[in-house]
Amino acid sequence: MKHHVRLFGVPVRVDPTFLILIAVFGYLFFLSGDDPDGAEMFVLWIPLVTGAVLAHELGHAFAGRAFGLTPFILLHGMGGLTVFGARQHRELSHGRRILISLAGPFAGFAVGAVAFFAERYGGFVPETIAQRTLNIAWLITLIWGLVNLVPILPLDGGHVVATALERFFGFRGRRYARVLSILIALSLSAVCLALWEEWFWAALGAILAVQNYRAYRIEKRWEEADPLADVLERGYEALAAENLALARKVADAAKERAVTDGAKARIAHLEAWTALMSNEPVEARRQLERAAPSGQRDAYLEGRVLLATGDASAALEPLTEALEDRSEDEVADALVEAIRLTGNLEPLRALLRVDARIERAGVEPLRRVASGLSDAQAGEILDRLFDYGGDPLDAYAAACRRAADEPERAFTALRSALDAGLDPARLESDDLAGLDPTRLRSLRALVASAEE
Template sequence: MFRFRLGSIPVEVQASHLITSAVLGLSFAPAGRPGLIGSMGFQVVSWMFIVFVSVLIHELGHAVASKAFGYQPSITLEWMGGHTRPNAPGPIPWSRDVLLTLAGPLFGLGLGIACYVGKRSLGHQSDVLAYLLGVGALANFFWAGLNMAPVLPLDGGRITSVLAMRLFGRERGFLWAQILAVITSVGLVLWSIDNRQMFLAVFFAMFGFQALRAAYDAMKGPEQESREQSPQANTLQRAQAALAKNQLEEARHLAATVLDSGEALTPDLASRAHHTLGWVALKKGQGRMALDHFSQVQGQPVEPQALAAAFSLIGDEGRALPLWEMAWRDSGDRTVMHEYAGSLIRAGKEPQALRLPQVDPAAAFSCAERVLFIRGAFSEAAAMGERALAYAPSATIAYDAACAFARAHNIPDAVRLLQRAKELGFRDGTYAASDEDLAPLHGNPGFEAWLTELRQSAPS
């Protein structure tokens, strides 16, 4: 194994990749060809070089597309091919996923065209170079086409799965993609056998079997899946149901029980339990704990808005902003958009926040205020509350700003905002008297007078 970098992109080459390409050289050596080209050593070295360059360029296509979207990709070459990790900060939107995947075959096709043009331009000047360019062109054309077959783990299979799930829904789309993969694999196996390409026949037979198993699992009925579920899986379902009802302590207890189940704990259950606990921590305003749990989630995406909220809670708006933007653009949800706007405001980018389409400035400043309040930046939260109040006079906004001022021990401004809340319709003196956020005001004459006014104005 060796490593190097292409600019900022790290590349790792496994020994299995070099061994496989050498075996290909032995398999495709032209029998009886005289001279250097016909020698076994030349064939092995040339195929190792051609496969290495071809696969590297293919993976570089994925990596360059990843860089274009702001990700930090890394490349690994192993066995007959390789893979590129985009290392995105969160789940990748389906449209980007398709483009990232398609970039690999396009780069390979481009290399094939370059080799073909190079060979045509070379003429008869060098038999060795002409051979290398010819094989390079053929290999890249063949692989670019084959790699677009709608069979996982090929690029075509990934694109088909993403588009099918987008069109037909996650479960049905995945099932149809696997059925198509099975049909395609059977056809390619028959074609390979007919053309005496046994390596390809075995290749697609394995992929077809994997697709068949995946399709079978996808077709299992809910009742059968329920019967097959372990007690830990049922406990986790209860935890997720409690989370949906905002019963956070119950959800936390049940998910933690799953993690403590010892040998019965599978990687999938552990991942799902951490995902649930991450959301529990998030709803409790515990950003760092949420990130700790989300970092242990494997095999399933963590929602970008969840990661964004966690980073915002710990004050890392630099990481939160691209995630908020991704979540908003992918979902189109106005609530997410206002959270994104709030993050922009906290990052000092207020003009950009207020330029978002159909943004409600009061909602944006309120989102900025809430996170600052949770972080304990009470003075800054109060200032955001007053900005929100300027855009939308509201008893709730005024009361929340008063709470922030009270927590910041700014008694005069807290009382001032409480008076404003009363003017705007706040009447719940009982709630205010027991509100822990207003505890610093207890005993203050202005606050006590305000409470008395509320009680006197309350309906008997």
């Protein structure tokens, strides 16, 4: 069963707490007083707030997607959250991470600017519902954006500061950002209470301060329990920059601190990646075997090493598993290579049978896998993605891939796409040239008569 909707290709899930909270605020603003238009404004308030938060989160999502990430949006009681697939070994640059953080507020500002100018110059009569709706729309986007730019984690401004500090101080940078967040949150809380008696904002500041203090203590314990974290992060940064000599030096330095089997395994993973990128697959496999007794696995690394050593059949399972952990193009491409070498789609079929596994892997990476496979294999994957998400473009893509060899199934997919809202103009595409022209004309005529 599908638990989310798709907006501009981005999965969006709305938690009930989000709607409950904005309904409570709407009641306080419009229904608890003597506003003559209170009922109408309350009804409009919920989609206005939802739209403002979605515009903000879509800014993050579009920016992340532009840099190759797979976004997922969750609207919850505290606002919105955009999450992406993990990028363990080829992490985005600090600059790009900052751009993704800033994209949310500025996307909201852009939407708010449209509402502002429409209100000011659209000729609306003051105090009418239309004028008040536009006024509230730009105020919400402005306030939401400004609040998120405050340099307190987990707000966007806090992430910008944390990313900048990580650029200079590595692993410890986020802990420094936590300290700064605590100080700013407590200061703002005190100012709101002392100068304006704003209990809501004061309480929010106190909550954020407590959250950051707890996170600080947890991260400090992690660092104390994991002295290798900072060193290994530098090693993977060296790999991302393709500085293999530096990555080897970092691994050698880390060995001096490694005591437990788990620590040694993580160093072995770094050395395996370095060997793999140095075109030394046998050495990479040897390093993986060193890490095996600890039980720590990197499924993507395992799959890549097996592929590089010529064992594509064994690579299928770990690469399919890796697609769920890291929704990235490079994982999808490696899985395509393994499937094309073996012709075996079974591990991927097992993933596609479970909605939760599709959600973890991400629709875009699965579409990428389909694009690299045979027409029959791609059609099977795209049919399942249409069943999962209901996107008419998936059914249309399945029809295009099956047009030459499976015309009956192609027509079935095409009808499903049209029923799901596909633009009928797509029926003129050359990608459907393999279909029976008479039946295709009949389908076009059927669509045309339905539109009349």
